[in-house]
Structure formats: C-alpha cells, structure tokens
Amino acid sequence: MxxxxxxxxxxxxxxxxxxxxxxxxxxxxxxxxxxxxxxxxxxxxxxxxxxxxxxxxxxSFPSEIFRALADMARSGDLVQHVPITLTEAVVGFICGTIAGGTVGFIFGWFEKVAELLDPFIIAIYSLPKVALAPLFILWFGIGIQAKIILTATIVFFLVFFNTYAGVRDASRELMDIVRLMGAKTPEVIRRVALPSALTAIFVGLRVSVPYALIGAVVGEMMASNRGVGFLLTRATGQFDTAGAFAALFILVVISATFNAIIVALERYLLRWKKVQR
Known part of the structure; x- marks a missing residue:
C-alpha cells in the first residue's frame, strides 16, 4: 500500500x-x-x-514618517503620551465590556425587561457618541476620567447589542432539555446561554477595539495636553504631516495589538468550537 x-x-x-x-x-x-x-x-x-x-x-514619505517616530522615541514623547492613551482605551474598554455584557445578558434573558427599556436604550444609542465628549469634559474635567467614560460609553452599546442578540439566539429547546434533566437556572446559563452567546460577544469585542481608541483619541483632541490624540493635534497644527502619520501609525499598532489579544482569548475560550477558517 x-x-x-x-x-x-x-x-x-x-x-x-x-x-x-x-x-x-x-x-x-x-x-x-x-x-x-x-x-x-x-x-x-x-x-x-x-x-x-x-x-x-x-x-509625506514613509522614510520621513519613520524618522518622526524615531524622533518621538528619542524626545520621550512615546513614553510620555502613549501610556496615557493606552490607559484610557484599556480601562474604558474593560468597563464598557463589563457593563455592556451584563446589561445585554439581562435584556436577553429577561424578555419583559427588554420590552420595557428598549425604547430608552435605542434613544440613547441614537445619539452620536462623539457629541457627548464636550458634555463629559464639562462634567468630569479635562483629565483622564472624561476620556475613560467616553470610551466606556461607546464600547458599552457595541457589546450590549451583540450580547443581547447572542442570548436571544440561544436554543430554547436545548434550555428546556437541560432543565428537564434537573439543571437549575445558573447551570442553564453557564452551560447553554453563555456558551451560545460567546461568539456574538467576541464579535462585539473585536468591533469595539477601534472604537475604544476613537473615544480616547477624540477626547484627547478636544481637551488634553497628553496622549496620542494630543500628538496628532500638535502635528497637524504645525503642518507636520510626517508627525501626524506617525501618530496614526501608533494608533494602528495599538489597535492591531488589542485585536490580536481578543482573537487569542477567543480561540482559548472557544477552543471547544470548530472554527471554519
């Protein structure tokens, strides 16, 4: 043979x-x-x-952009400003994910709650989130808190709707079967509802990554003297095209890193599920 x-x-x-x-x-x-x-x-x-x-x-030129990045590294701008944007994006992303996932799961599990509060959620969601930035700055000042809250607000709705859809799409027949086998509500949630919703939740997380950066950068561009958004505003104000592209390159690297972490986490948590590439 x-x-x-x-x-x-x-x-x-x-x-x-x-x-x-x-x-x-x-x-x-x-x-x-x-x-x-x-x-x-x-x-x-x-x-x-x-x-x-x-x-x-x-x-500009790619060579000039990389030279601008090297100048930022030598001058200490990267060390000074990048951690600020990272903190705003990561903390806002985590807070928005926890809040959006929790509320989305509650709405998906309790249909009556969704029917009651759905118009209010839609009304708030219809507001352009960037338009809330001046209001958050007025309420919380020009510090890091306003950017974190703006980022969390943007991420909240993206994770909320995906979680809600994932829970609603969970098999009701399978839940009934598990209940007939003696499972209590926490077990039904842990073994059926949550695993069924994880795919939709991770879709929301991956979509939320660039929007988390948008929230942080927009807040920095409006009122801040720190962060990558400030570097971008300073460069454009000085007609420094290479510096502006360098700031955008930093944001691309941060977004790609975030997305890689989410993908790795998804593969680990959904390792039981056959993924079609």
Missing part, C-alpha cells in the same frame, strides 16, 4: 486545504506574503511622493 502525500488530498471531495495539512508552513507563508505586500505599498508610496505623483507636503 502506497503512502498518501498531501497533494493526493487536494482533489478529494473533502477539499482538504493546505492550512489543514501544514498549518505552520501556511501561516508562515501567509505572513511572508503580507510583509512583501506591505513593503511594495510603502515603496510605491515613497517613490510616488519623491517623483511628485502627488504633493508630498500632504502625503
């Missing part, structure tokens, strides 16, 4: 992918392609700006 090779499976009815045969090699090659694509885009940007395909005053 001959040994089967990976290529033999590519034309089978199951359509076994290369990612399933050799996931490490597939992941490595995927990252190599991503890095090459990024390098090509940056090279095209650099060449186009220097060839005057577009005005470099407004687009």
């Amino acid at each position: 001959t040994n089967a090779s990976p290529s033999m499976f590519r034309n089978t009815g199951d359509q076994i992918s290369e990612a399933q045969i050799n996931p490490l090699r597939y992941s490595l090659m995927l990252w190599v392609k991503r890095i090459l694509l990024l390098a090509a885009l940056l090279s095209l940007w650099e060449y186009g700006a220097r060839a005057k395909w577009f005005n470099p005053h407004f687009s």
